[in-house]
Amino acid sequence: MSDLATQMVRFTVNGQPVEADAAGDVPLLAVLRGEFGLTGSRFGCGLEQCGACTVLLDDEPAYACSRPAWTVAGRRVMTIEDAGRDPMLAALKQAFVEEQAGQCGYCLSGIVMRARALLARQPAPDRASIAAALDGNLCRCGAHNRIIRAVQRAAARLSDAGATA
Amino acid sequence: MIANQLPRSLADNPRLDAWIGFETPGRVRISTGKVELGQGVLTALVQIAAEELDVEPTRLRLVSGEAGEGPNEGYTAGSYSVENSGGAIRIVCAEVRALFLDRTASLLACGTEELSIEDGAFRRSGKGTGFDYWRLAGDIDLSCASTGGASAKPATACRLVGTSLPRTDLPEKIGGGAFIHDMVMPGMLHARVLRQPWRGAILGELDERALHRAARRPIEVLREGSLVALLGEDEASVEAAAVLAREKARWTGGEIPPDAVVQPDWLTTQPAVDRVIANGKPAAGERVEATYSRGFIAHGSIGPSCALARWDGAALEVWTHSQGVYPLRQSLAAALGLDLASVSVRHRQAAGCYGHNGADDAAFDAAFLALKRPGHTVRAQWTRADELTASPFGAPMTVKLDAVLDPEGRPADWGIEIWSAPHGQRPGMHRAINLIGAEALPGAPPRVPPGDVPDANGFGAARNAIAFYDLPAQRIVTHFVAGHPVRTSSLRGLGAFANVFAIESFIDELAEATGQDPVAYRLSLSSDPRARGVIEAAAAMAGWSPDAAIGEGTAKGFGFSRYKNKAAYMAAVAEVALDEEVRVTRVWCAVDAGLVINPDGAANQVEGGVIQAASWTLKEAVRFENGRATCSQWDDYPILRFSEVPEVEVRFIDMASEPALGLGEVAQGPTAAAIGNAVARALGARIRDLPLSRARIMEALL
Ligand code: FES
Ligand code: FES
Numbered sequence: 060m061s062d063l064a065t066q067m068v069r070f071t072v073n074g075q076p077v078e079a080d081a082a083g084d085v086p087l088l089a090v091l092r093g094e095f096g097l098t099g100s101r102f103g104c105g106l107e108q109c110g111a112c113t114v115l116l117d118d119e120p121a122y123a124c125s126r127p128a129w130t131v132a133g134r135r136v137m138t139i140e141d142a143g144r145d146p147m148l149a150a151l152k153q154a155f156v157e158e159q160a161g162q163c164g165y166c167l168s169g170i171v172m173r174a175r176a177l178l179a180r181q182p183a184p185d186r187a188s189i190a191a192a193l194d195g196n197l198c199r200c201g202a203h204n205r206i207i208r209a210v211q212r213a214a215a216r217l218s219d220a221g222a223t224a
Numbered sequence: 225m226i227a228n229q230l231p232r233s234l235a236d237n238p239r240l241d242a243w244i245g246f247e248t249p250g251r252v253r254i255s256t257g258k259v260e261l262g263q264g265v266l267t268a269l270v271q272i273a274a275e276e277l278d279v280e281p282t283r284l285r286l287v288s289g290e291a292g293e294g295p296n297e298g299y300t301a302g303s304y305s306v307e308n309s310g311g312a313i314r315i316v317c318a319e320v321r322a323l324f325l326d327r328t329a330s331l332l333a334c335g336t337e338e339l340s341i342e343d344g345a346f347r348r349s350g351k352g353t354g355f356d357y358w359r360l361a362g363d364i365d366l367s368c369a370s371t372g373g374a375s376a377k378p379a380t381a382c383r384l385v386g387t388s389l390p391r392t393d394l395p396e397k398i399g400g401g402a403f404i405h406d407m408v409m410p411g412m413l414h415a416r417v418l419r420q421p422w423r424g425a426i427l428g429e430l431d432e433r434a435l436h437r438a439a440r441r442p443i444e445v446l447r448e449g450s451l452v453a454l455l456g457e458d459e460a461s462v463e464a465a466a467v468l469a470r471e472k473a474r475w476t477g478g479e480i481p482p483d484a485v486v487q488p489d490w491l492t493t494q495p496a497v498d499r500v501i502a503n504g505k506p507a508a509g510e511r512v513e514a515t516y517s518r519g520f521i522a523h524g525s526i527g528p529s530c531a532l533a534r535w536d537g538a539a540l541e542v543w544t545h546s547q548g549v550y551p552l553r554q555s556l557a558a559a560l561g562l563d564l565a566s567v568s569v570r571h572r573q574a575a576g577c578y579g580h581n582g583a584d585d586a587a588f589d590a591a592f593l594a595l596k597r598p599g600h601t602v603r604a605q606w607t608r609a610d611e612l613t614a615s616p617f618g619a620p621m622t623v624k625l626d627a628v629l630d631p632e633g634r635p636a637d638w639g640i641e642i643w644s645a646p647h648g649q650r651p652g653m654h655r656a657i658n659l660i661g662a663e664a665l666p667g668a669p670p671r672v673p674p675g676d677v678p679d680a681n682g683f684g685a686a687r688n689a690i691a692f693y694d695l696p697a698q699r700i701v702t703h704f705v706a707g708h709p710v711r712t713s714s715l716r717g718l719g720a721f722a723n724v725f726a727i728e729s730f731i732d733e734l735a736e737a738t739g740q741d742p743v744a745y746r747l748s749l750s751s752d753p754r755a756r757g758v759i760e761a762a763a764a765m766a767g768w769s770p771d772a773a774i775g776e777g778t779a780k781g782f783g784f785s786r787y788k789n790k791a792a793y794m795a796a797v798a799e800v801a802l803d804e805e806v807r808v809t810r811v812w813c814a815v816d817a818g819l820v821i822n823p824d825g826a827a828n829q830v831e832g833g834v835i836q837a838a839s840w841t842l843k844e845a846v847r848f849e850n851g852r853a854t855c856s857q858w859d860d861y862p863i864l865r866f867s868e869v870p871e872v873e874v875r876f877i878d879m880a881s882e883p884a885l886g887l888g889e890v891a892q893g894p895t896a897a898a899i900g901n902a903v904a905r906a907l908g909a910r911i912r913d914l915p916l917s918r919a920r921i922m923e924a925l926l
Contacts, residue, residue, distance in 0.1 A: 082440070083440045083460065083464075085460045086460075089459060089460055092406075093459065096401075096408070098400070098401035098403075098405075098406035099398075099399040099400060099401075101403075101405065101527060102405065102527070102528070102605075103526050103527060103528070103575075103608070104528075104608040104857065104858060105607070105608060106608060106857050106858070106859075108608075108857060108858040108859055109526060109608075109858055111526055111527070139398065139399035140399060142399055152395065152398055152399060155394070155398055156390065156394050156395055156398070159388075159390055159391060159394065159824055159825070159828060161394060161397065161398070162262040162263060162264065162576055162828060162829075162832055163261070163262025163397070163526070163527075163573075163574070163575050163576035163577075164262070164393075164394060164396075164397025164398055164402065165262075165397070165403065165525075165526045165527045165574070165575035165576065166526050166575075167397060167398045167399075168398055168399050171398060171399070187867070189866070190866040190867040190869075191866075191867055193866040194865045194866050194867050196866070197526060197858065197863060197865070198526065198866075199524050199525060199526045199575070199576055199578075199836065199863065200262055200526075200576040200832045200836070201831060201832030201833065201834065201835030201836045201839075201869070202828070202831075202832060203835060203864075203866050203869040204831060204835075204869065204871060204872055205828065205831070206866075207866070
């Protein structure tokens with residue numbers, strides 16, 4: 060009980076301005092899940108070694124499990140729950156369902172978030188670049204090939220949409 | 225489609241209403257004792273029920289894994305779900321459908337042959353009758369026992385079974401709160417429990433004040449014997465105290481495993497229960513021998529185990545991702561001294577489960593602590609280190625093969641000798657509680673050495689020990705190391721993984737020794753048409769060539785088995801490229817699983833099995849140092865990553881008229897064997913101990 064003081068930080072989550080108590084190096088993941096009920100981001104290791112907790116921080120992938128919440132003050136956090144608003148996340152989610160890319164699904168939100176970051180900088184990645192981008196994300200069920208196909212499917216759909224827009 | 229004798233699940237739970245109900249208008253309740261582990265079983269069961277009832281799949285509501293309410297089907301394991309639960313649901317639904325049709329016919333004074341069903345509504349000569357399942361539900365007594373007599377639809381009449389109905393649970397699993405980890409209860413207390421580093425370890429003095437200081441908000445420290453739990457409303461505080469407790473804990477006594485416990489020949493020198501399963505007469509002549517092994521394998525579920533429990537002073541409710549809610553309920557009641565009737569155990573989904581992992585132990589943690597804090601829901605969450613080091617491991621095995629060859633190069637006899645740690649120490653097995661939290665309490669009963677998994681369940685150590693070939697005079701001996709100090713239990717495939725790896729490697733070695741092509745050699749030893757079917761299909765898919773060069777750094781290898789010698793058949797070809805490490809570039813699989821309820825879901829299972837087995841084969845082995853498993857984080861226990869996975873092609877042999885055969889574990893053995901054989905051909909030398917690690921490759925290259 061060394062320190063009961065609070066340390067409020069402001070940032071945005073999925074476009075919404077939020078405020079949270081970030082005292083004591085509480086990880087961003089705990090704030091997202093515990094405080095905001097955003098359970099789409101998952102705890103897998105707490106050690107930056109599995110990617111289950113991956114969110115986007117100003118559009119770049121970040122491990123929410125180990126990152127103290129106070130470090131995101133003033134920044135934009137995007138989680139899988141933003142699929143209702145973000146066309147790239149929506150396209151990825153849909154492609155994952157169409158490819159039935161997953162078994163238990165526990166790893167998938169982190170993978171989708173990392174794939175979103177990949178597609179934002181590389182709209183038509185090949186198998187090798189998708190695999191390389193996802194190497195920090197583990198999947199124990201072995202759904203890797205379907206996941207790679209789903210990312211390619213989403214990429215194709217997004218580029219079609221871009222072409223007709 | 226599914227075999228017509230009464231499946232075990234139905235014999236054990238004969239009442240129709242245990243399986244089905246029409247309580248809500250427009251909806252059908254189907255209850256199953258089997259649980260979703262990520263394998264898509266609930267989707268397959270929906271297809272089977274909707275097919276027989278002629279209702280749209282969207283009307284079905286599946287109630288799964290509710291001990292005390294739904295049917296007791298033991299564990300969701302061993303690839304039995306579609307055969308047993310699916311078989312039961314199919315028979316029950318066919319019977320219920322017939323009861324309703326009879327009732328409709330008598331109300332309309334017509335023959336049942338004039339009636340048909342469209343999405344749950346009964347039609348007469350194609351016209352609506354105003355009757356449907358829900359309207360007539362009150363007329364029909366479903367509390368009676370199934371007769372098993374109704375005839376289910378023939379495969380040719382099926383419109384849902386055999387199609388790839390997409391899994392409806394996937395969208396929520398991508399981005400929702402589908403998991404037990406996401407459950408939030410009012411007044412919830414978070415808990416962490418300190419794990420003993422080895423069995424029977426005794427915890428020394430622990431400075432509880434330091435633990436309180438490490439937490440930002442108030443926590444409780446609860447200690448009984450060697451069980452220490454930290455509890456509090458603020459999860460981060462509980463976690464902070466747990467980190468310190470782990471660091472400060474000092475352990476003595478107990479069954480400290482030596483570092484050498486991982487060596488294949490450590491296992492063969494231990495006291496063991498010996499058993500002769502077959503004793504064919506040895507042939508005379510020069511004997512060929514080879515010994516293979518696999519080490520300890522961690523389950524490595526991506527989500528660490530979690531459970532919730534609540535005690536209101538009279539009843540204990542537990543939420544768990546256990547594979548067996550009924551056996552867990554029994555063990556919990558026994559361990560906590562409660563009446564069975566006061567304990568309910570409900571399954572909630574979690575990350576992929578490939579056997580007996582930490583789920584049950586986490587349930588004990590939550591239940592034990594709930595009893596201490598009546599009125600609160602206690603949520604026990606394991607850490608990554610707990611999950612990787614405190615879950616039971618897949619059992620190490622050493623397997624020795626021998627044969628005398630006849631003048632044509634065929635085995636004139638065949639021997640297999642297996643040393644194995646236990647493959648089944650689930651809660652309740654061998655009349656033991658088998659929950660690690662309970663073992664840490666003062667006065668815990670002494671450990672009962674377990675038995676092997678019963679033969680009727682497909683064997684443990686000897687699973688797939690009988691080579692599925694036409695071999696004369698098979699000798700099968702097991703040496704079961706019951707007193708193994710390390711806690712091992714069921715991991716996908718049990719003994720089949722090592723036995724198939726060994727048998728199929730040895731078959732390749734014999735083929736090579738007699739200058740024969742491995743595929744042709746296998747075919748010469750196999751008269752089973754379905755075995756031949758998958759062997760030929762996989763060879764064709766992979767463009768297998770008998771003249772492929774040996775020792776060139778890239779090669780293809782072959783592996784085959786029929787899982788448990790009674791479930792699905794699979795042949796695999798693996799293509800590898802070698803430098804300092806093995807890269808598996810492609811795998812082709814031909815599978816005969818009889819009628820496949822959901823082809824895409826089944827392919828997903830096989831693909832996943834191949835990748836997981838490739839990971840076990842190439843990378844995985846737990847090491848021990850000073851008694852502790854060293855795999856406390858992923859960096860110490862690497863598994864196959866995206867850039868390392870092979871492309872996998874799966875083809876099912878069309879066998880829709882044959883009974884459905886379990887396939888969830890079919891890929892493990894053949895994949896390991898195919899990779900091992902490919903590596904042997906690429907390298908021009910054979911590695912017989914798994915994993916086929918970089919160190920072993922380098923050694924073989926020298
Ligand atoms: S939970 Fe964050 S990387 Fe594993
Ligand atoms: S789908 Fe289960 S871990 Fe990836």
